[in-house]
Amino acid sequence: MSVAGARAAAGQALPPHRLPRLIPPEGPLALAEHLERYGPVPFSDAAAGPGRDTLISEVEQSGLTGRGGAGFPAGRKMRAVAQAGRRAGPLRSQVGTVVIANGAESEPGSTKDRMLLARAPHLVLDGIALAAEAVGATRAYLCLHETSDGVDRILSSAISSRERAGLNRLPIQVVMIGGGYVASQETSLVSFINGGAGKPAFVPPRPSDKGAHGRPTLVQNVETLAHLALIARYGPSWFRKVGGGAGSALVTFGGAVHRPGVYEIALGTPLSDLLRQAGGPTEAPQAIQAGGYFGGWIRYQDALDVPVSDPGLRAAGASLGPGILVLVPASACGLAETARVVGYLAEQSAGQCGPCFNGLPALADALWELAYGRADRDTLGWATRLLSLIARRGACHLPDGTAALAASTLRVFADELGRHTAAGPCNRVRRPGVLPVPGHPDVRA
């Protein structure tokens, strides 16, 4: 009998055989409905629970990767925090660790975390509780962005109902963070919780060694924790049943499609299938911008057969990031779209690292010239040189990600670039922007 089968026989709800696994059609799912749908929370002392060290092994076996953008193996991160917590202190006592659930979702093109939290708050809270037990945490935080309207109330009320049901084995504090793009980076969250400015920090020390309150800290995206809550119930082989072993993922599909929104897909689903689910293009398509603003571009004709997974999208010159796909129509100019986004990213610099706060505005200016101005080959040469001057030279990945997006733009829109440098900007630069840029009048989130 399979693990999932054994657990189902032990009185738990049957594992979902089809997608969606995470997001119910309506919500928020109340605690009773949640427990009916997924079964009881498998704490280590529960009859069919996997137990403390077992959960970390199961998460490792599942191959679950972080769903906040970086894609780091979730089990490896948990093991590092658990080990750091077990290091004996001077009094030979075990140090309690901390769990931070990251639901701040600062990628302008992403709404999947907000939707997950609004529809299935208890799945995320289960994930926090189970991860906390596995890494020996004594306190937990759930970070939300101050603009994620109403989600904080849903979560606070969910935490209260768990209190009444005796499911809160450690305090979970909801923390509202402000700030922009880099404020949800994991060292920024640690800094904010520690009373700092909420800006990225230099590593080492990594949060897994020394994070919130100086304690070993596990920072996981809320979707990652929701998957973890299901792996704890149904086992790693159940998780691997879809997506060729990679599992499922939430993606936000935006831009010129008939039904923009959040979709849960089996990783590796061809982009054409997902595009069909999203109702197809609303006008003649040109390209897909994938992976958020640390991602890249794929020409439409090259994109249809691409598997929507990190390896699949990387092979095509982009990435999965936090699961963002935007269809950009032929009526838009790819150079202008990127110039607007890089202008936004340059404003997001925390102003801490010289190569970032000097290099990003310089890159934004160069791209603006190439898109809207009278740029020549020298501008292109300078833009290209800037890419190598900013990549890997910041404390966080803002410079690297911005350079990657710009590099992808110069590659994919090389023909457009040739026309702009020869004859000036095309007419399409005046079209309202497709890629969402907060605070910009053209925003279409």
Add this chain to the structure above:
Amino acid sequence: MSRRTARASLRVNPIACQAHGLCIELLPELVRADPWGYPLIRQGPVPEELLPLARRAVAACPTLALLLARDD
């Protein structure tokens, strides 16, 4: 790996670095200036014969932003 043969690399803490440029002056073999005066470090382990000079550059940094770390 013994301490004698351990390889080490230079790294900049970009938050601490304020482009004073002492490392660029003291260790031009491995550090040059970017257009804004911040150090660009040559990638890879520091050659054995440059280790004493690298240590001197690390010690001279007024913001303790230059680090010499053993490669793991």
